[in-house]
Amino acid sequence: MNETIANPLLSVRGLTMEGPGGLRILDDVSFDVGAGEIVALVGESGSGKTMAARSALRLVPPQVRRIAGEVLFEGRDVDGLSTEAMRRLRGGSIGMIFQEPMVSLNPAMTIGAQLAEGLMLHRKVTAAEADRLACAMLARVQIKDPKGCLSAYPHQFSGGMRQRIMLASVMLLKPKLLIADEPTTALDTLSQREVLRLMVELTRTEGTAVLLITHNLGLVAQYAHKVVVLQRGRLVERGGVAEVLTRPRQAYTRALLDALPRREDSRAPVPDAPALIEAREVSVRFPGSGGMFSSTPPKLAVDGVSLAVRPGEAVAVVGGSGSGKTTLGRAMIGLLPLASGEVAFRGEPMAGAERARQRDFRLNCQLVFQDPYSSLDPRQRIGDIIAEPLAHGPGLSRAERRERVEAILAEVGLAGFAERFPHALSGGQRQRVAIARAVVRNPAFVVADEPVSALDMTIQKQVLELFRRLQDRHGFACLFISHDMAAVSQVADRIVVMKDGRIVEQGSVAEIFDRPQHAYTRALLEATPSLAVPQALSA
Structure with missing residues (x-):
């Protein structure tokens, strides 16, 4: 289904940059x-999708130049x-939702003020009329208190609410064309x-026509009419969604489809052993803040939760943002x-435990952050970053630390990366x-x-497989926090579902799914994107 449109709104022809x-x-x-079409640009990180879309607005870095082709x-x-003319085009005729x-x-x-800015520039309305139109649009995107929202600041809203505000603006x-650049990457399902x-x-x-930039083929199947597949800057396949997703012609497209999370065969049952770590009726309260311009009441973020994780077990905690x-x-x-409540490690409550026990507890617990770029020191080399936890354990010589670092780098598929800096790595490599x-x-x-929330599907698959392999090899217990039900089905032995600070359901992967x-x-399961193309799009 590669036919051209008689009078396309946007036409990219032989674009080379x-x-x-x-x-x-x-x-x-x-x-x-x-x-009126929704066209999806898909591909891995670095495939050129964002650059192709931004070229329509001439929002490309100054060091990037077009050497052939045209964007009409x-x-x-x-x-x-x-x-x-470009100033009138941006926002007025072509709108963009950023990632x-x-x-x-x-x-x-x-x-x-941010919503009114574009209106007053492109529509020449009064401030009062801008506020009225902004309130009406905020109500359409389901902001509960549109009028109150006008006087609030971005940091006072969740990620999902901020993305709704961006959509409203x-x-x-x-606009005649909406460019949506990974608009839901960091949002729960x-x-x-x-x-x-x-x-x-x-x-x-x-x-309005939509150019949707995404790496998630499940979203493409649900919402797009056509799909364009890019690999390393080259177009490898395009056509109707049903045609490309059910009968892909190119190996790269098939690889993208194969990378979608799928339930794995259950691992061998975790031995029925005493809990390694246990939360007992744990509650966490965030204090409110008061100020001249705004205030927030105290929030009970976790409310009386009890959860035990056994040695070698992978427990996934899922739920929406703010759960x-x-x-x-x-x-x-x-x-x-x-x-309130307590946390016990190997059967002993940590509150009031002797200093040596608390130190042992902290050394035995590690955290993998959501955003690896902000959690890695940009001034340190990769080898030094990985070696840092070794400084707090039993004395190892310099040579032994280097040997341990090189061994773990080889395990995660980054042999020879010890001298590099974080900025020289891709997102998937930084997460490794x-x-x-x-x-x-x-x-x-x-x-x-x-x-894996910010990674494209192929890298996500590699990281999930790596995580499962490392757990099998090293035997550590894991609390895998995610909003992606499909992803946790690959790594979890047990799933815990949280809502509003409480556990509402838990069980094996088979029981939950x-x-x-x-x-x-x-609702979480129904919201998980799948490759089932809606009848309206496949017709």
Whole structure:
């Protein structure tokens, strides 16, 4: 299904772009987006999807230049437009939702000021009319208190709410084309579904075309009409969603499809042993804050949760944003104070334990952070980062530490990377470094906090397989925190579902996936993207 559209809204023709040193970023890429269509650009990180989309707005780095091809919007090459014409085009005719709303929203401006800015620039409305239109659009994207939202700041909202606000700010101007760059990467599955449904509903109401940039083929199957597959800057396949996803012609497309998380065969049962670590009626309360401009009441983030993890067991904690799963994980390893309850390690409560026992507990607990880039010191080499936990254990010579680091680097597939810096690694490689740092001193318990949420599907598959392999080899217990039900099915022995700080259901992978008892668990499962193409799109 590679036919061209008679009068496409956006037409990319033979686009070739180079970066510094002649690096080919895009190589002869062509695709069309028609009015009212949803076209998905898919591929791994570094495939050129974002660069191809941003070229429509001339939002490319100054060191990147177009050497061939053209990008036509309504028949006009955007490269030939004046600065003033591009200013009118951006926002007015082409809107863009960026991947990270916390970065793209100005933290120093109220939501109302940011929504009004584009309206007053492109629509020439009064401040009062801008506020009225902004309130109406915020209500359409299901912000509970639209009027109050206008005077609030971005940091006062969750990731899902911020992405809704970004959607509202873009759709306020009723653009003809919406570019959505990984708009749901960091959102839980429920927020992800809500944001995408709102986006589809708004674009259908306004007749807006959508260019959706994503690495998630499950989302493509549910929401797109056509798909364009990129690999290392080259177009490898394009066509209707049903055609490409059910009858892929290229090996690369098949590899992307194969990387989608699937339930693995159950591992050998974990021996019925006493708990390695146990939370007993644990509650965690965040104090409220008061100030001249805003205040927040105290919040009970975890409310009376009891959870035990046995040696060698992988327990997945799932739930939406704000469910308390990350707070529980950090409280269990002593990174957050408890409001009530206790944490026991190898049967002994840690509160009031002697200093040596508490030190042993901390050395036996490690954390893999969600964002490896911010958790790795950019000034340290990879070898030094991984060696750091070894300085706190039994005395090892310099040569022994180096030998241990080289061995774990080889285990995680990064042999020879010890002298590199974090900025020289890809996202998947940085996450491997974070995992290597966590397991280098053979801890008894590892908390993995959303370790694959920001990775594309092929890298996610590699990291999940690596994590499972390392656990089998080293035997550590694991609390795997995630909002991705499909991902946890690959690594978990048991699943715990949290909502509003409480456990609402727990059981084996088969019990949770095949016989969910709680309505919230069923909602999480229903919101998990699959490759089943809706009838309306496959027709």
